[in-house]
Amino acid sequence: MAGKKQIILTEVALRDGSHAIAHQYTTEQVTAIAKGLNEAGVPYIEVSHGDGLAGSSLQYGLSHTNEMELIEAAVSVCTISKVAVLLLPGVGTVSELKQAAQLGARMARIATHVTEADISAQHIASAKEIGMEVVGFLMMAHSAPTAKLVEQAKLMESYGADVVYVVDSAGALLPHKVKERITALRQHLSIDIGFHGHNNLSLAMANTLAAIDAGATRIDGSIRCLGAGAGNTQTEVLLAVLERLGMYTGVDLYKMMDLAEQVVAPILMVPQEITRDNLTLGYAGVYSSFLLHAQRAAQKFGVDARDILLEIGRKKVVGGQEDMIVDVAAELARRKEASHANR
Ligand SMILES: C[C@H](O)CC(=O)C(=O)O
Numbered sequence: 299m300a301g302k303k304q305i306i307l308t309e310v311a312l313r314d315g316s317h318a319i320a321h322q323y324t325t326e327q328v329t330a331i332a333k334g335l336n337e338a339g340v341p342y343i344e345v346s347h348g349d350g351l352a353g354s355s356l357q358y359g360l361s362h363t364n365e366m367e368l369i370e371a372a373v374s375v376c377t378i379s380k381v382a383v384l385l386l387p388g389v390g391t392v393s394e395l396k397q398a399a400q401l402g403a404r405m406a407r408i409a410t411h412v413t414e415a416d417i418s419a420q421h422i423a424s425a426k427e428i429g430m431e432v433v434g435f436l437m438m439a440h441s442a443p444t445a446k447l448v449e450q451a452k453l454m455e456s457y458g459a460d461v462v463y464v465v466d467s468a469g470a471l472l473p474h475k476v477k478e479r480i481t482a483l484r485q486h487l488s489i490d491i492g493f494h495g496h497n498n499l500s501l502a503m504a505n506t507l508a509a510i511d512a513g514a515t516r517i518d519g520s521i522r523c524l525g526a527g528a529g530n531t532q533t534e535v536l537l538a539v540l541e542r543l544g545m546y547t548g549v550d551l552y553k554m555m556d557l558a559e560q561v562v563a564p565i566l567m568v569p570q571e572i573t574r575d576n577l578t579l580g581y582a583g584v585y586s587s588f589l590l591h592a593q594r595a596a597q598k599f600g601v602d603a604r605d606i607l608l609e610i611g612r613k614k615v616v617g618g619q620e621d622m623i624v625d626v627a628a629e630l631a632r633r634k635e636a637s638h639a640n641r
């Protein structure tokens with residue numbers, strides 16, 4: 299380890315991956331994955347509904363298992379790894395955060411849209427008060443200019459965040475844009491900088507390396523790419539790449555490969571590929587977690603999911619506006635019917 303650059307990993311398959319399996323994690327699955335991640339030495343494991351604490355709802359998707367049970371299960375098998383939770387202010391509250399902390403969660407990741415950091419002040423302060431490490435998570439980072447991102451990150455730092463993440467929720471950022479953002483944050487902030495990517499344009503790895511090159515030291519990955527859309531930077535692949543680059547993570551590559559192959563792959567509803575719909579997420583700049591919502595709406599209204607996603611991108615729909623996906627699908631179906639009638 300001496301002299302090697304250290305990268306601190308957070309594994310997000312048990313939270314971001316929840317989107318990809320329609321929030322159907324069972325306690326057994328979470329226990330098995332968390333146990334494997336802990337044995338491999340992953341520093342942080344995020345466990346929550348895909349949309350964060352209290353996300354289970356008709357709007358976001360109902361969970362199979364209460365997330366507090368999942369958090370408790372993960373904590374019970376973690377001797378090395380720390381369990382993290384995600385919270386979107388307005389979806390989850392301080393009360394859920396306290397409950398998660400009582401169950402043993404040690405890190406709170408407070409997520410807001412990239413231009414709305416001001417709504418995180420109370421939640422960041424409360425998480426610090428109860429002794430949690432706190433990450434500010436600025437989502438849809440492609441959709442704001444770098445100066446705005448810096449302004450918002452500085453707000454999170456001023457509220458007490460220990461780390462601020464650039465979150466490429468749509469998998470829409472290109473490597474030079476990641477570099478520009480992380481470089482600017484590094485110049486203006488004193489706290490650690492993190493990066494969370496999505497692979498919709500096949501750029502999660504390249505973007506992650508660009509982020510590290512520009513000074514990010516906290517990186518998210520999802521084992522077997524089990525994350526929303528085409529998934530995140532694939533953790534076990536990242537480990538191999540970082541080892542080849544002479545960087546240190548403290549995570550066992552072989553154990554992660556085995557866990558991916560034997561435990562995680564069988565859970566996937568479909569293999570994590572860059573399908574035409576995933577690709578459209580990145581191309582249109584749409585939240586990766588909108589994928590299944592758009593596919594269901596496409597089927598219900600007999601329209602192309604890509605058309606829905608492009609329109610959602612044009613309308614700059616943000617997380618929390620999932621019901622707009624149905625509105626857009628219904629409108630596309632109306633237009634389609636009208637054009638057929640006029641023929
Ligand atoms: C609530 C989102 O799924 C958080 C996230 O992982 C992202 O924006 O990306």
Ligand SMILES: [Mn+2]
Nearest residue numbers: 314467494526
């Ligand atoms: Mn994500």
